[in-house]
Amino acid sequence: MHGDTPGYLPKFIYGQLFTRLPKPTRSFAGRTVIITGSDSGLGFEAARHILKLRAAKLIMAVPSTRKGQKAKSLLIKTTRCKPSVIEVWPLDLSSYDSVKAFSARATTELDRIDVLLQNASVSSHDWSIAEDNEQMITVNVVSTILLAFLLLPKLRETANKHSTRPNLTFVVSDAHMFIDFPEKDAPEGIFNHLKDKSKAKMNDRYALSKMIEIFAVREMTELRPREEYPVTINMLNPGLCESDLVREGGNLQMKMLKKALARTTEEGSRTLVHGASAGADTHSHYLSNCQVCPTASLVHGPEGAVVQKRLWNELMAKLEMIQAGVTGKL
Template identity: 45%
Template sequence: MHFLLGQFLVRPPYPTGSYAGKTIIITGSNQGLGKEAARHYARLGASRIILAVRSLDKGHDAKHDIEHTTQCGPNTLQVWQLDMASYSSVCQFAARVRSELDRVDIALLNAGLAPARHAVAEGNEVLFTVNCISTVLLAVQLVPKLQATAARFSVRPVMCLTSSVAHTFTPFAEKSAPEGQIFAALNKRAATDGSYGAREDLYSISKLLPILAVRAMAEKCSASKAPITINLADPGLCWSGLARDFSGGVGNWLFMTVVARSTEVGSRTLVHAAAQGPESHGCYLSGCQIEEPSPVITGPGGKELQERVWKELVTQLEAIQPGGTTNALSG
């Protein structure tokens, strides 16, 4: 009910203001919410927008479309390769950011997927690889760049992860898996239960895990200690290509027609969250305001779950880049 009321009663504000001088990275920006967020930033005069995409062709199509509709300068948009299903691609992208960009004011970590069928990438169900592990890997690798931007330009950069109200729809059964076995239990279910309900639930979990990770990261780099803000934004239910694999029939089409926002309207929530200050550090925003996330996170056992998930994530991240997580979050 809360979700439905939000869809009907909250109209995210149309982004205004100037982004002149700002450098903005948006992952998953060749279509959908990421592309519309990029269009807002281009319209508002951002100096440099990196469209981080897995298909360069699709990225260039998006670039031309945004240039055509906003009349932004020819050098504003850059298309960079990033495949979140590959850890080496994530690390190469982060290394390129470190070496080629003098500043990063905003990083919108938005790329995500909701596949109807099980697939594995980097040893985990691809849902978790893309929506959670690679997203957190990229977040951790970008933290030092945002901190350096803060120190050099006296600004407070923001990293915003695209979240979802869907994270509140799951009881997260695997939270009671034995120590160190949460991802293993999730991968096992993904490999053995291909039902519609299970795929929906696993998607919800793939959006819940990054909330736990952001809360853990925010504790390690507190708002007062680190001059950057990390938050999450729920864009609401939007018409996009996300559920392209699911054929929901006429009922679903009707529901989406009545309830869903356009990706342009949904993208306003991302631009809004990325304009917030330290009060939003570690927070989940929905309907353009800070909201409590799921009771799975905030209720009894939530803190312990956060620590267990963070420990498992760090183990995976350290296997990808030894020392990377500790170093990035220590300073």
């Protein structure tokens, strides 16, 4: 058993089988929403809900604009929104240049950003490098936080200009409850350790990338508390869902677990829309089953504070290498 597995497992099973997630009802009228990875899976279903709730503009941020255009056509057909409401923009989180180009375009072309829903993730059992890290670390952590930093000035501008409170929402995972984090003590640095193929535990890598993302969001919100900041920054766990994210590859155990416990993609997407429309009281919080819940004990316990600072300092150094001055945008 790893992490919080013994205590958390019954809660996980109960949540999957017996929790009825509320259908989204809060209006997005007049709002501009960006959803990463919205051409399929949870992001696509969240987009469908948000369009039905009358969003003024939806930016589908996707690696393949061809796939994105097909998804857009389906969204128009099923929500009957005006075609002009949806725009498909390229965003490849495995490329820092793509993240920078997308952010520059959004800052320049969009009058406002009310929601940045960071849904896109990658999961794989195969080792591959993207930019300066193993792929899951680049996509799920570094590029995701980079995109947040680059677009936060626009979110703050929207808050001030339109007297509203935008949401920056990260889709994380309760998979972080089921792992330990021995890499946290690596003398060569956590990120340096994680890009060493010979030391990689790929079975845990997706869950670990999500734990690191959780640490980063916690530190962001500790530095920018709710009372002093005009943007609600929160994170959510959608639970185990039928989606395009291959979490365990050909693992028979995971396939059986999904068959027995997985939510539909639409049900899971309700958690995304809930987080993206939740109020200031969710700032800094981890949401699960559309409620504020505790993270793994390693994250919120006394040791977590030390790990969080170490990770944050390493991550800030990486971001400054990618774009000088970017960490000042928080």
